[in-house]
Amino acid sequence: MRAAELTQDTVTSHDGTSIGYYKTGQGPAVVVLHGSMESARSHTLLAEALADDFTVYLPDRRGRGLSGPHRPDHSVATEVEDLEAVLTAAGATRAFGVSAGGAVVLEAARKLPALEKIALYEPAIVADGAPHRAWLTRFDEELARGDIAGGMVTSMFGFEMAPAFLKVMPRGLLKRMTEKMLAKEERQATPGTITMRQLAPTIHAEGTIVAELAGTFESFRTVTAEVLLMGGTKGLPGLEPGRAALATILPHCHRIEFPGYNHGSSSDPGGVNPTGSPAAVEKIATEVKAFFNQ
Template sequence: MTPHEQAQTAEPTTNFVTSADGTRIAYHSVGHGPGIVLLHGSMETARSHMAMAEALADAFTVHLPDRRGRGQSGPYGDDYSVRKEVEDLDAVLNETGAHYVFGVSASGVAVLQAARVLPAIHKVAVYEPALLLEDVPQLTGWIDRFDREMAAGKVEAALVTSMLGLRLGPPIMNFMPRGLLTWLTRLLMKSENKNAQPGDATMRTLAPTLHYEGVLLAEMADDADRFADVKAEVLLLGGSKGLPFLKPALSRLEKILPNVERVEFPGLDHGASADVSKQNQAGKPELVAAELRRFFTAAAAS
């Protein structure tokens, strides 16, 4: 059996670390070699990037934290902000000794902020970081309605509100009645719940996390220039079919980051780095993993 095959068959170990505010953060580790921390995006947990972790595990020790409020990690607590995300990542880096970090979407913005203040981070790769530079009032204005619907127990309606607010669906969604979208979402959630195994992260269980993702996006919006002081080398990744409103941020970051490389994957969308699932049928984590391998291997050899 080759080292790659051994890594693919190895079961991840689960460990815990305590963040600065006392919150317990779970992380799963697999593989051997220099450490990489893979941070998942919105409506995901650490388990959403297992395919990418397994593709890298023959050359790296891959650590997959559950961001707070998800999986086996503790709750958000009071005063949530990007600082909490940075502190959680800092705790994992200190515990594991890892120096390479990957983030996607909302966690991509948190990772870039962490790279400004954490010397332990030597190289960073981000896939379509959710840095909002255009139409910020519209892209963050959904949070109040989302909160009201969640408080009223209307989870399906709240999910529709977030999808429309963040323009996550195809353009035709903007012309469909909200009632129809809510009904379709309810059917999808019902099917997911029916097939879910104990402990699975479902849309219903992850829905409350969207409030905090909205808070994070609003906090970090409208200011790409803050990242001009990032000393780590940065790999900017995206797909040609990614979210259009995130492309201005990629272009701006490419101009201002001191040590930066940009790669666009033809035909890939915003969910390309995550495992293939019913909700993410176009996932291509093996392609993203190959680019991470190239980028982080160069770092490991230097």
């Protein structure tokens, strides 16, 4: 796998907001949309693995890195408009999305006929959005008083990301562990790294997206794009029922479940993905490459 040579550029979304992206590779365009607590640079390994066959675009979703801020009324429609701006600039008919980014790519495929093939890794489509609206209130209050670690703990349970052993720990201990993790990442961060502390405010928009798309499975029957639907057997348990439902609803769907892979297995190691594996990224990229090349 060769190191990606990344260039930068921007496009303007429908509401005038600048959306920045990195670009690498050669061949037909593929847009890669990152997930929660990530940025465009979270999928450089995936981009490297695709770059021999495709020109890969890595946009920063709003609130991160090269892109402008969230709107007060931020919604899935805003995210689709941002993605459409990048797709148009790239001339892309293929897109890959992870988690909340995967949900946005799927919604875009429903609205944008130009998307011919999409690959999704654990898209954040759930049956019931009410639990997400409930925890967002507490999360907002914690961030408003500067309690980043507390907000991240709240979101971890809200997104059902907490492993079983953490669920029995006192909340105060979890906050202290999270603060130490944030501090360690900041000490080790290289210049230009977007840290978890910087990304924490973006969690609100992720929660609203998950809540807004919850229970919308039937609407995706109209998706004409071919879909590669992927996940891991050790991924987020709350997202597996959604994949099962989508596999029966999407008209042109191929599903793959990777044994032992978790929710972050398509992303670079680091940050919220400390156990990430380059080998796992390579395996996922191999499937994505074969699908997009068909």
